[in-house]
Amino acid sequence: MIDTIEQHIIRTAQGRDAEAILTFDHVVQEDAKRRAFILQEIEHGHCTVAEIDGQVVAYIIMDRNFFGWPFIDLVYVHSDYRQRGLAATLMQHIEAQCEEKLFVSTNLSNLRMQRLLEKLGYVISGTVHNLDEGDPEMFYFKRPVKSVGKSGYNNAQHIE
Numbered sequence: 455m456i457d458t459i460e461q462h463i464i465r466t467a468q469g470r471d472a473e474a475i476l477t478f479d480h481v482v483q484e485d486a487k488r489r490a491f492i493l494q495e496i497e498h499g500h501c502t503v504a505e506i507d508g509q510v511v512a513y514i515i516m517d518r519n520f521f522g523w524p525f526i527d528l529v530y531v532h533s534d535y536r537q538r539g540l541a542a543t544l545m546q547h548i549e550a551q552c553e554e555k556l557f558v559s560t561n562l563s564n565l566r567m568q569r570l571l572e573k574l575g576y577v578i579s580g581t582v583h584n585l586d587e588g589d590p591e592m593f594y595f596k597r598p599v600k601s602v603g604k605s606g607y608n609n610a611q612h613i614e
Contacts, residue, residue, distance in 0.1 A: 462540070464547050467501035467513060474510040475503070478532040491515075495527070502547060504531075504540045511535040514544040524548070526558040529567070545574055549598035559593045561586055568592065 467475070472493055476482050482489040495501045495515045504512040512531040518524055526548060531540050549556060558576065560567040576594035585591045 461506070462511075462543070463505045464543065465503060465505065466499055467496045467503045467510075469496060471501075471503055471510050471513075472496055475501075475513050475530075478511070479513075479530050480533075481530075492528070502544060504544055506535065512540040512544060514541075514548060516548045520557050523554065524552050524556045526556070529558075541570055542574060545570070549574075549596065552598045554597070556596050556598055557593060558596075559591050561589045562592055563589050 475492060475496075476489060479488075479492070482492065492501070492513075492515070495517065498517075500517045501513055501515050503510045512529075512535060514529045515527040516524055517527060526545065529541050529544060531538075545558075557579065558571065559582075560571070562581070571594045574596070576596045579593040579595040582591045582593065
């Protein structure tokens with residue numbers, strides 16, 4: 455179970471959330487492709503946000519473009535709200551929607567994400583070299599168990 459301090463709401467991102475996401479996700483300042491991708495995924499309904507006190511503070515993007523399987527493309531938490539369980543809560547929210555395989559990847563250098571994935575029960579599926587030069591991409595897999603009442607959420611409202 456994930457412990458959180460604040461009451462938060464998990465919901466599908468709306469167009470109005472784009473500005474907040476693009477402001478706290480500092481990677482988009484240097485990566486126009488990422489910015490365009492985030493905007494596209496919000497438009498297609500593939501982005502979910504965590505909101506605290508009316509402010510979007512984290513997001514996750516999941517689509518089915520990985521050989522037809524659900525794939526978590528991005529998980530990002532505002533720097534002021536890290537280490538509060540929001541990334542795990544967002545991932546568990548996505549898992550609760552999946553009845554089949556779920557995939558995610560992270561760079562070999564991203565030890566924090568690797569620890570989170572292991573904590574949530576993901577296992578390594580493989581490694582791809584040369585996506586990011588000098589920093590291999592580690593692919594993880596989980597077969598979520600979709601069950602009512604066992605989502606692992608704490609202090610969260612979920613709005614679809």
